[in-house]
Amino acid sequence: MSDTAEKTTIAANFLRNIVADDLDSGKCQTIVTRFPPEPNGYLHIGHAKSICLNFGLARDFNGRCHLRFDDTNPAKEDVEYTESIKESVRWLGFDWGNHLYYASNYFDQLYDWAEYLIGAGKAYIDDQTADLIRVNRGTLTEPGAESPFRDRTVDENLDLFRRMRAGEFPDGAKVLRAKIDMASPNMNLRDPVIYRILHATHPHAGDKWCIYPMYDFAHGQSDALEGITHSICTLEFEDHKPLYEWFLENLPVPAKPRQYEFARLNLSYAVMSKRKLLQLVQDGDVSGWDDPRMPTLVGLRRRGYTPESIRSFCETIGVGRSDSWIDMSILEESVRSDLNERAPRAMAVLRPLKLVLDNYPEGAAEDFMVANHPQKPDLGSRTVPFCRELWIEQDDFMEEPVKGFKRLSPGMEVRLRNAYIIKCTHVVKDEKGTITEIHCSYDPDTKSGMPGSERKVKGVIHWVSAPHALTAEVRLYDRLFSVPNPSGDDWKSQINPNSVELLFGCKLEQSLATVEPETRFQFERNGYFCADRVDSAPGKPVFNRTVTLRDSWTK
Known part of the structure; x- marks a missing residue:
C-alpha cells in the first residue's frame, strides 16, 4: 500500500x-x-x-x-x-x-x-x-x-x-x-x-x-x-x-x-441497490456500469479514483453496528488527499479564450522548465513552451470586474503561472459583441525564477501556448443525484441534470499528448483529472474530472 x-x-x-x-x-x-x-x-x-x-x-x-x-x-x-x-x-x-x-x-x-x-x-x-x-x-x-x-x-x-x-x-x-x-x-x-x-x-x-x-x-x-x-x-x-x-x-x-x-455503507447522493443500479443502466440514464458517475468500482476507477483512496476511505469510516449515512464529501476528500500527493501537475484550459502579447516578438518562442509537483522533486520536471499567442480560461477575464475579482481585466496585471507578469491593454469583439481576443503587454523583467522577478501582483492564472496546444475532450463529472437520499417511486427524477458536462475544444499543454489511459493529473486550478481508461489513447487523450480541488457542494 x-x-x-x-x-x-x-x-x-x-x-x-x-x-x-x-x-x-x-x-x-x-x-x-x-x-x-x-x-x-x-x-x-x-x-x-x-x-x-x-x-x-x-x-x-x-x-x-x-x-x-x-x-x-x-x-x-x-x-x-x-x-x-x-x-x-x-x-x-x-x-x-x-x-x-x-x-x-x-x-x-x-x-x-x-x-x-x-x-x-x-x-x-x-x-x-x-x-x-x-x-x-x-x-x-x-x-x-x-x-x-x-x-x-x-x-x-x-x-x-x-x-x-x-x-x-x-x-x-x-x-x-x-x-x-x-x-x-x-x-x-x-x-x-x-x-x-x-x-x-x-x-x-x-x-x-x-x-x-x-x-x-x-x-x-x-x-x-x-x-x-x-x-x-x-x-x-x-x-x-x-x-x-x-x-x-x-x-x-x-x-x-x-x-x-x-452496518452496511449508506452513501449520500448515490443509490446502492443493485436493482436500481441495473435500472439506471438499462434505462440509459448512464452509459453503463462503468459510467464515471456510478458508485460502482468500475465507475469510480474510470473516473480516476485510486484503489489507495478507496481503501483509505473504508478505514476512515470504520466498522460499527449502527446504520448511518456517510456523506459523499468524505469519499471525495479521500481521493482528493491521495491525488494531492501522487498526481503530477499540468496546465489545461477548459474553456479557452485567445490572449495575444502584443510586445512579444512574433515567431519567437521559449521553453520554461516547470516542476511536475511543487512538493515532490522526485516527480521531476517538464518543458512548457511559451510564445506570443496563448490560451487562458474565459473565467479568468472580466471586462467589468466585480469587487474582489483578482484576475485579468482592462488595465489590470496578473502573473502567468511560471512565466511573466502581463497587463491587459484592450479586447477584440465580434459583430455580436462577444470577446474573441484579449490583448496584453508583458514585462520581460518578471520572468519566473529570474533575478528581478519578485514583483508581486494579486492574481495568478494558468495558460497554454496556442500553437503548441493539444485540443482534447474533457468530461466534467459531478454527483449523479441532486439530493442526499434519492428515494421514493420517483427516485430517478432526482438525478442531477448537471452531473456531466462534455467539453470538446479544451486546450492542453503538449506534454499530455502521449499519456496512457488511467494516468492522473492535477490540472492546475481546475481539479484532478484522469485519462479515460476506455476512450483515451496516446495522441488522442480524453480526460475525466475525478474531483474538484475543493468541495463545491458545501457552498
Missing part, C-alpha cells in the same frame, strides 16, 4: 477485537474469512467496505480470505459479472491466492444434505404456489399456517425431491422446505424454502442441475465446508442468523463457523 493509505487513521472496528480475542483464547488457530458476492451485477463502493474488511482482517491477523461466488440463481448471473468482480477485487489491492470458490462447487454436497434433512423428518416437499406460501407465512403478530403437505412421509418426500432433480416437474411446481416452526417469532424460521425448480443453464455448472439451493441453505454450509471462522455480513442478515445456525446444528457439517454482522 502507499504511504498515504498507511497513514490513514484507522477508525473503530469492533470485529478486530473479536478476532484478536478468538486468537488469544485459542478459539481458533488461523483466521479464515470470505467475500461472497453474487455474480448478478458489478461491485459498488458498499462492497469495497466488505472487501477491505474481510481481506484486511485476514491480512492483519496472518490468516486468509476466500473469494466465493454465491452463484445459486443462474437466472440472474453472468460470466461478465464474475470476471468484473475478480478484476475489481484485484484492483483494490487484494488477492485470494488459491482460494477461489463457487457455491456451485458444493451443489452435490448440498443436495446430499437436503436429502439428509428429509431423511431426518426435517424437510418436506410443498406443492403450494410461491404466492400461497408467502400468504401462509403469517405476519409479525400472527403465526403462519402449516402447509397441507407438511406431513408427507419421508419416502414420499425423497421420491418427489429426486424427481424434481430429474427434471420431471416445471418451474414453480414444487419446492423443498425445512420443517422448523410456523409459529416462530422469527419469520425466517417459518419453514423456509431451501430448494426450488429452475430450468436454466448455470454459468459455472452448465446444465447439470434444474433445482437450485436458496442462499440461506447454501451460505452457511459453504462456510462450513471451507472452514470459515468468521462469517461477516451486513446487518440485514441478522434476522437470518438463527436459520444459519439451525442448518449447522442439524447437518453433519465439518465445522461450525459463526456469523457476525456489521
Whole structure:
C-alpha cells in the first residue's frame, strides 16, 4: 500500500477485537474469512467496505480470505459479472491466492444434505404456489399456517425431491422446505424454502442441475465446508442468523463457523441497490456500469479514483453496528488527499479564450522548465513552451470586474503561472459583441525564477501556448443525484441534470499528448483529472474530472 493509505487513521472496528480475542483464547488457530458476492451485477463502493474488511482482517491477523461466488440463481448471473468482480477485487489491492470458490462447487454436497434433512423428518416437499406460501407465512403478530403437505412421509418426500432433480416437474411446481416452526417469532424460521425448480443453464455448472439451493441453505454450509471462522455480513442478515445456525446444528457439517454482522455503507447522493443500479443502466440514464458517475468500482476507477483512496476511505469510516449515512464529501476528500500527493501537475484550459502579447516578438518562442509537483522533486520536471499567442480560461477575464475579482481585466496585471507578469491593454469583439481576443503587454523583467522577478501582483492564472496546444475532450463529472437520499417511486427524477458536462475544444499543454489511459493529473486550478481508461489513447487523450480541488457542494 502507499504511504498515504498507511497513514490513514484507522477508525473503530469492533470485529478486530473479536478476532484478536478468538486468537488469544485459542478459539481458533488461523483466521479464515470470505467475500461472497453474487455474480448478478458489478461491485459498488458498499462492497469495497466488505472487501477491505474481510481481506484486511485476514491480512492483519496472518490468516486468509476466500473469494466465493454465491452463484445459486443462474437466472440472474453472468460470466461478465464474475470476471468484473475478480478484476475489481484485484484492483483494490487484494488477492485470494488459491482460494477461489463457487457455491456451485458444493451443489452435490448440498443436495446430499437436503436429502439428509428429509431423511431426518426435517424437510418436506410443498406443492403450494410461491404466492400461497408467502400468504401462509403469517405476519409479525400472527403465526403462519402449516402447509397441507407438511406431513408427507419421508419416502414420499425423497421420491418427489429426486424427481424434481430429474427434471420431471416445471418451474414453480414444487419446492423443498425445512420443517422448523410456523409459529416462530422469527419469520425466517417459518419453514423456509431451501430448494426450488429452475430450468436454466448455470454459468459455472452448465446444465447439470434444474433445482437450485436458496442462499440461506447454501451460505452457511459453504462456510462450513471451507472452514470459515468468521462469517461477516451486513446487518440485514441478522434476522437470518438463527436459520444459519439451525442448518449447522442439524447437518453433519465439518465445522461450525459463526456469523457476525456489521452496518452496511449508506452513501449520500448515490443509490446502492443493485436493482436500481441495473435500472439506471438499462434505462440509459448512464452509459453503463462503468459510467464515471456510478458508485460502482468500475465507475469510480474510470473516473480516476485510486484503489489507495478507496481503501483509505473504508478505514476512515470504520466498522460499527449502527446504520448511518456517510456523506459523499468524505469519499471525495479521500481521493482528493491521495491525488494531492501522487498526481503530477499540468496546465489545461477548459474553456479557452485567445490572449495575444502584443510586445512579444512574433515567431519567437521559449521553453520554461516547470516542476511536475511543487512538493515532490522526485516527480521531476517538464518543458512548457511559451510564445506570443496563448490560451487562458474565459473565467479568468472580466471586462467589468466585480469587487474582489483578482484576475485579468482592462488595465489590470496578473502573473502567468511560471512565466511573466502581463497587463491587459484592450479586447477584440465580434459583430455580436462577444470577446474573441484579449490583448496584453508583458514585462520581460518578471520572468519566473529570474533575478528581478519578485514583483508581486494579486492574481495568478494558468495558460497554454496556442500553437503548441493539444485540443482534447474533457468530461466534467459531478454527483449523479441532486439530493442526499434519492428515494421514493420517483427516485430517478432526482438525478442531477448537471452531473456531466462534455467539453470538446479544451486546450492542453503538449506534454499530455502521449499519456496512457488511467494516468492522473492535477490540472492546475481546475481539479484532478484522469485519462479515460476506455476512450483515451496516446495522441488522442480524453480526460475525466475525478474531483474538484475543493468541495463545491458545501457552498
